Amino acid sequence: xLQAVNISKSFPGVKALKGVNLNFxxxxxxAILGENGAGKSTLLKILTGVYxxxxxxxHLNGQVVKFNHIKDAQKAGISIIHQELNLIPTLTIAENxxxxxxxENQWGMLDYSGMKxxxxxxxxxxxxxxxxxxxxxxxxxxxxxxxxxAKALLIDAQVILMDEPTSALxxxxxxxxxxxxxxxxxxxxxxxxxxHKMDELFRIAEKYTVMRDGCSVAEGDMFDTTEHxxxxxxxxxxxxxxxxxxxxxxxEVILNIQNFTLPHPKLKNRNLLDDIxxxxxxxxxxxxxxxxxxxxxxxxxxxFGLNSTALKGSMVIHxxxxxxxxxxxxxxxxIAFVTEDRKTEGLVLxxxxxxNISLTTLASDxxxxxxxxxxxxxxxxxxxxxxxxxxxxxxxxxxxGNQQKVVLxxxxxxxxxxxxxxxxxxxxxxxxxxxxxxxxxxxxxxxKSFIVxxxxxxxxxxxxxxFLVMSGGRITAELSAEEANEDKLLKAAIL
Amino acid sequence: MNKELxxxxxxxxxxxxLCIVISILSxxxxxxNNIWNVLRQISVNVCISTGMTLVVLMAxxxxxxxxxxxxxxxxxxxxxxxxxTIGALNIHVGFTIFGGILAAIIVGLLIGLFNGLVITKFSLxxxxxxxxxxxxxxxxxxxxxQGIPISNLGxxxxxxGSGWLIGIPVPVxxxxxxxxxxxxxxxxxxFGRHIYAIGGNEKAAFLSGINIQVTKLIxxxxxxxxAAVGGIMVTSRLNSAQPNAGASYELDSIAAxxxxxxxxxxxxxxxxxxxxxxxxxGVLNNGLxxxxxxxxxxxVVKGLVILLAVIIDRKSKK
Numbered sequence: 001x002l003q004a005v006n007i008s009k010s011f012p013g014v015k016a017l018k019g020v021n022l023n024f025x026x027x028x029x030x031a032i033l034g035e036n037g038a039g040k041s042t043l044l045k046i047l048t049g050v051y052x053x054x055x056x057x058x059h060l061n062g063q064v065v066k067f068n069h070i071k072d073a074q075k076a077g078i079s080i081i082h083q084e085l086n087l088i089p090t091l092t093i094a095e096n097x098x099x100x101x102x103x104e105n106q107w108g109m110l111d112y113s114g115m116k117x118x119x120x121x122x123x124x125x126x127x128x129x130x131x132x133x134x135x136x137x138x139x140x141x142x143x144x145x146x147x148x149x150a151k152a153l154l155i156d157a158q159v160i161l162m163d164e165p166t167s168a169l170x171x172x173x174x175x176x177x178x179x180x181x182x183x184x185x186x187x188x189x190x191x192x193x194x195x196h197k198m199d200e201l202f203r204i205a206e207k208y209t210v211m212r213d214g215c216s217v218a219e220g221d222m223f224d225t226t227e228h229x230x231x232x233x234x235x236x237x238x239x240x241x242x243x244x245x246x247x248x249x250x251x252e253v254i255l256n257i258q259n260f261t262l263p264h265p266k267l268k269n270r271n272l273l274d275d276i277x278x279x280x281x282x283x284x285x286x287x288x289x290x291x292x293x294x295x296x297x298x299x300x301x302x303x304f305g306l307n308s309t310a311l312k313g314s315m316v317i318h319x320x321x322x323x324x325x326x327x328x329x330x331x332x333x334x335i336a337f338v339t340e341d342r343k344t345e346g347l348v349l350x351x352x353x354x355x356n357i358s359l360t361t362l363a364s365d366x367x368x369x370x371x372x373x374x375x376x377x378x379x380x381x382x383x384x385x386x387x388x389x390x391x392x393x394x395x396x397x398x399x400x401g402n403q404q405k406v407v408l409x410x411x412x413x414x415x416x417x418x419x420x421x422x423x424x425x426x427x428x429x430x431x432x433x434x435x436x437x438x439x440x441x442x443x444x445x446x447x448k449s450f451i452v453x454x455x456x457x458x459x460x461x462x463x464x465x466x467f468l469v470m471s472g473g474r475i476t477a478e479l480s481a482e483e484a485n486e487d488k489l490l491k492a493a494i495l
Numbered sequence: 496m497n498k499e500l501x502x503x504x505x506x507x508x509x510x511x512x513l514c515i516v517i518s519i520l521s522x523x524x525x526x527x528n529n530i531w532n533v534l535r536q537i538s539v540n541v542c543i544s545t546g547m548t549l550v551v552l553m554a555x556x557x558x559x560x561x562x563x564x565x566x567x568x569x570x571x572x573x574x575x576x577x578x579x580t581i582g583a584l585n586i587h588v589g590f591t592i593f594g595g596i597l598a599a600i601i602v603g604l605l606i607g608l609f610n611g612l613v614i615t616k617f618s619l620x621x622x623x624x625x626x627x628x629x630x631x632x633x634x635x636x637x638x639x640x641q642g643i644p645i646s647n648l649g650x651x652x653x654x655x656g657s658g659w660l661i662g663i664p665v666p667v668x669x670x671x672x673x674x675x676x677x678x679x680x681x682x683x684x685x686f687g688r689h690i691y692a693i694g695g696n697e698k699a700a701f702l703s704g705i706n707i708q709v710t711k712l713i714x715x716x717x718x719x720x721x722a723a724v725g726g727i728m729v730t731s732r733l734n735s736a737q738p739n740a741g742a743s744y745e746l747d748s749i750a751a752x753x754x755x756x757x758x759x760x761x762x763x764x765x766x767x768x769x770x771x772x773x774x775x776x777g778v779l780n781n782g783l784x785x786x787x788x789x790x791x792x793x794x795v796v797k798g799l800v801i802l803l804a805v806i807i808d809r810k811s812k813k
Contacts, residue, residue, distance in 0.1 A: 304702075328704040337702065345702055348695035350762045359692055359703040362685035410703070 001025055002047070002078070002159050002190055007056035009042055016042040018214040019056070024159065024207075029181060029191045031201045031222065034211035035234055035457065040194055043211070044161055048080045049073035079157035081148040083164040083292075089137035094119040096136050097150050122150040126180060142173030149180065159190040166200060167293050178204050196291045198227045198494055212236050228487075235457065235486035249465055253319075254449045255280040255418055260302055260313035262295075262473075272298045274473040276313070280418065285440065285450040287464025289457065289489045295473040296453040297340060300420045303451075304330045304337045317418070331360060336411035340422040340453075342400075346407040349396040353377050353388060356395055357410045380409035385435060401432025408439070419443070420451045425459060437462055457486045471495050505807065506756055506771045513775060517782035524785055531664055535732075537777030538670035539725045541770055543744060544751040545670075545677045546721030548769040549714045551752050552681070554694040554761025555614070555621040557715065560722040560748055562632035563606050564741035568726035569636050571599035572645040572736030575652060592652050600723045606632060607719020611712035629745070636738045646735035656732030666728045673724065677717075678766045690714060694761025750797070751776055754804040775800070 002024040009017040017039045024030045034040050045051045047058065049067030057064050060076055067073040073080075087096050094115050103111040103118075119132035126146050136144060145165060152160050166174045181191055181204060193205055201208070202222060210218040210233040218233045255278075262273035273295050280286050290296045302311050305324035315322055317333050324330050330337065339345035347356050354370070354377035362368070377391035384405045388398060395403055404424065411419060421440070425433040440463060444450055454460050460467065467484045469477040469492035477492035518524045543560050550557045578589040590598065606628065613624040658665040681687035689710045692700040701707050725744070730736045755772030757764025779800060783793045 326704075327702050328706065331704040339702060344696070345698050348692050348699050348762065350695045351691065355688065355691075359688070359700070359705070362688055364685045366685070367683050368685065368688060 001059075001061060002192075003059040004043065004047065005057045005059055007043070007046060007054055007058070009046060009051060009054045016214055017046075017054070020211070020214070020216045022209050022216055023219070024190050024192050026158070026190045027185055027188045028207055029185060029193050029205040031205035031208040032192065032194045032211060033196075033201070033208060033230055033234055035455070038211040038234070039214040040211055041163065042214075044080060044163060044192075044194070047073070047161065048078055074155055074157070077156065077158035078161070079152035079155060079159065080161040081145065081152065081163065081165060083167060085141075085144050085148055087136045087144055087147060090135065092133050092135055093123070093130060093139075093147055093150075094132035096147060097122065097154055099151075101155070118154070119150070122153055125153065126150060127176075140173070142169045142176065145169065145173075145177065146180070157189070159192065160184065161192040161194075163194045164196070164292070165193070166195065166197065174200070196494055198230065202227070210234055231487055231490050235490065249284045250282040252282045253279045254282050254284075254317065255303075256316040257303070258314045258316075260299065260311065260315075262298055262302055262307055262311050265310070271473050273302060273311075276470075276473075276475055278468060278475070280449050280451060282417075282449055283444050283447050284466065285444050285452060285464050287460035287467045288451060288453045288470060289455070289460055289467060289493055290453075290470035291455065291493050294470040294493065296470055297422055298473075299470070300337060300422055300451065300453060303420065304335060331414050331416075334415075334417040336360075336414055336416035336419045338404075338407050338411055338419065338421045338424060340426065342403050342407050346410075347395045347403060350394060352392045352394050353381070353386070353398075353406055354391040356406055357413055360410050360414045376413070377409070380405075380412070384409055384439065399428075399432075401428040401435075404428055404432070404436065408436070412443075416448065418449050418451070420453075422453045423455065424452060425454075425456070433459075457489055460484075460489070461486070469493050469495075506754060506768060506775065506804070509804070510771055510775050510778065513778055513782070517778065517785065521782065521785040524782065529781070529785075531667075533777050533781045534667045535664045536781070537773050538664075538666040539728050540744070540747050540751055540773045540776065541670040542673055542721050542725045542728070544748040544755075544769045544773050545674055545766055546718035547745075547748045548752050548755070548757055548764060548766050549677065549681065549690055550621070550718050551749070551757050551759060552694045552761060552764055553690050553711065553714055554697070554759075555711070555714070556625065556749070556759075557607075557610065557718045558622065558625040558745045559606065559610060559628035559632055560718065560725075561741035561744035562629045562636065563603055563719055563722040564726040564729065564744055565738060566606070566632040566636045566639075566726075567599040567603045567723035568730040568740055569640050569645060569736040569738060570602050571595045571727055572648055572730050573639060574598050575648050576645055592649075595652075596655075596727055599727055600720055603719040603721075603723025603726070604716050605719070607716040607722075608712055610719065611715030614715065615708040615711050640736070640738045642738055644735050644737045648730070648734055648736075652731055653734045654731070656728050656730070656734075666732070669724065669728065673721070674766060674770055681766055686710065686713070691762055694763075696762070747776060748773075750801050754801060756808055772804075775804075 004020055004022040007017055007020045008015070020039065020043060032040050042051070046054050049070045049072045052068040058066070065076055067076070088099065097119055098115045103114045105111045116132040123130055123132065126149065128143060128146055130143065136147065139147065165177060169177065185191060193201070195201055205222050208220060208222055208225065208230070209216055210230060212234060217236070257276065257278050260273050260276040261271055264270040264272050276299060288296050288299070298307070301307055303315065305326045308325040315324065322333055324333060343349060348359070354373045357377045357380060358373045374391045380386065381388060381391060386402050386405045388402060395406055398406065425436055440450060452460065452463055461484065465481055467479040467489065468475050469489055471493050476495045477488070479488060523529055543564065547557055547560065574590040575592065575595040578587055580587045610625050610628055613619050614621050655665055660668055681690065689700065689705050692703070692705060693707055693710060697707060726741070729740050751772035752769050753759065753772070754775055755764065755768030755770070757768060776797065779797060780793065783796060
């Protein structure tokens with residue numbers, strides 16, 4: 001039996017886990033539930049040796065264990081299957097399965113026939129009709145997932161952790177995975193299963209633990225609980241969410257999207273966006289909720305012109321039909337896009353604040369005016385309360401919250417009428433969060449329109465005038481601010 | 496603040512130290528003759544490295560510069576000497592010095608643009624695209640000359656590489672002007688800022704509405720042009736176009752860029768740093784010759800200096 005005893009973990013500025021207690025029972029499927037940001041991934045990383053620094057203890061079969069490295073956890077029989085699979089696409093199935101524990105003959109050369117033999121046995125056990133020599137890149141996602149399981153079987157893992165294993169699988173593949181899980185269970189293995197999909201959990205899991213805000217808040221038997229009760233525990237009653245006060249929204253439609261459909265680049269018959277239509281009014285904050293993979297980011301990217309070749313559908317801005325094919329077009333049409341990942345998509349970290357802010361507005365027919373740039377940056381530093389000694393500070397030296405404010409400043413500099421924010425407060429502390437909320441509300445009162453995508457329900461409830469919920473590339477619910485609550489949003493998201 | 500200044504000027508300090516050491520070991524080093532000689536020698540590398548700096552700032556690389564130098568060199572010399580004859584139409588076009596030079600620069604530009612086009616349109620890694628061009632341009636040079644140098648281009652043309660203007664060698668003037676121009680472009684124009692942004696974070700630059708493809712195209716074009724200018728200087732200095740000219744110049748120019756503190760992963764660095772880098776390589780070469788060090792050892796020493804420079808740079812940035 002694997003136990004996490006009173007585990008805490010801090011990152012600079014954030015306490016990710018606050019005394020978590022969990023029990024994982026052998027020969028059972030143990031579900032972990034929780035909203036994004038509840039601390040599930042951090043916990044998994046501690047259990048598998050990725051984060052060796054933590055407080056508290058891990059008990060394995062009654063003994064305290066400490067993993068300093070992924071290898072330590074593997075040796076102890078704990079294996080993890082990540083949401084993003086860790087396979088090397090250009091190597092064969094056999095090479096992937098034996099990566100890091102290759103069989104060698106007495107001359108130190110690879111024993112291919114030996115490895116293929118074992119691989120064949122593993123593939124048979126998983127009922128995969130594949131040759132060990134097949135390149136992993138030629139496999140379907142579901143098959144790749146099973147190769148990961150084969151890796152776990154090879155090291156004879158007693159505990160197998162699965163993080164959202166079915167998010168990219170078809171129904172048939174899900175059934176096959178569940179059949180294999182049932183067999184592993186019979187062999188006495190401990191399965192830890194993280195998923196947002198309630199129906200799946202009720203089908204295969206016996207035990208559950210609910211995590212919220214870095215704590216384990218409930219545990220028990222699946223047969224003893226209901227979907228409704230679990231959602232309530234995930235969201236938490238004691239968290240008082242300040243819903244946004246009702247504001248009068250203008251009826252003027254700023255942005256109208258008709259039938260956006262975006263086919264999946266690889267899978268046929270699957271759409272990343274499936275016939276999405278929406279209106280955005282002047283001064284409105286439209287909240288879009290959905291779980292990972294629901295198509296939220298793809299929607300924003302499509303509006304911004306990043307998928308213009310594959311995208312079907314039409315768009316009207318200020319009553320005029322527009323065709324946006326690049327970020328340049330989008331900016332010219334008054335659209336700003338604060339992307340999800342400020343480090344890889346938002347900022348040039350090695351450049352200073354002033355240069356980052358002016359990046360969206362540099363005119364090619366004028367010389368750079370660094371003094372003007374700095375004055376401009378200083379005005380944003382003052383109005384957005386960016387904490388920095390000067391506008392010449394490099395962005396990599398700023399905290400997450402201040403970096404996010406620079407990204408906002410860079411987009412406000414384009415004087416947009418529509419701002420799209422993707423996870424605007426991810427990974428930043430609560431104070432900076434509130435500052436950003438206030439700023440968004442103030443700008444909306446000045447007439448700017450917002451589309452805010454977030455997986456944090458309290459955030460959306462605090463901001464949005466209206467809600468859309470996405471799941472599987474479709475809009476599954478539209479709720480007004482009065483109707484919306486955590487329960488309804490989450491239910492529509494797992495539809 | 497003082498620490499910052501020290502970090503920024505550390506390659507300059509290294510250059511000064513190097514000069515002091517060599518002048519102690521050899522009394523010939525500080526003679527006027529030798530100093531002009533060194534400056535003249537480095538001006539070719541300065542030209543090429545200046546263009547290379549823009550490429551590297553954008554997280555790219557241009558391995559074709561040496562071959563482009565040779566190709567533009569023989570084009571320039573060939574046109575000056577023989578012009579263009581189209582037999583079927585019985586037309587002969589002669590080239591003035593200005594015409595020959597302009598043609599060479601345009602050829603350099605076109606090759607650079609072609610590099611840029613291959614890199615942006617087919618999303619080839621710059622290393623591969625320009626490595627291919629290295630071979631293509633060298634082969635074209637051999638085809639054009641059949642491996643035979645084109646010599647005796649006239650005393651007027653020689654002036655560019657060997658002449659003096661107000662007491663300073665002409666190639667030094669040319670490289671000073673070009674360096675000033677590129678410093679201006681990189682520091683004072685939106686285009687220059689775009690180069691830094693693309694090298695620092697291409698995705699963020701793209702999402703900020705910057706036209707990545709056009710910027711890359713122009714930068715590779717500039718690099719090709721700079722190689723052509725280097726080619727013209729070399730040709731004029733020797734009064735002859737050598738088909739083997741410019742071999743391994745790409746390595747010297749990348750070395751100058753790196754010693755000058757520009758990061759090969761892009762986004763960080765300056766053209767002035769590169770000029771100092773080129774000067775360090777030039778002074779080192781000259782010093783080793785003055786000290787009668789064998790040419791074989793010269794290569795070893797140069798390589799060690801590059802390693803040392805980059806290690807120091809990495810450490811000071813941490």
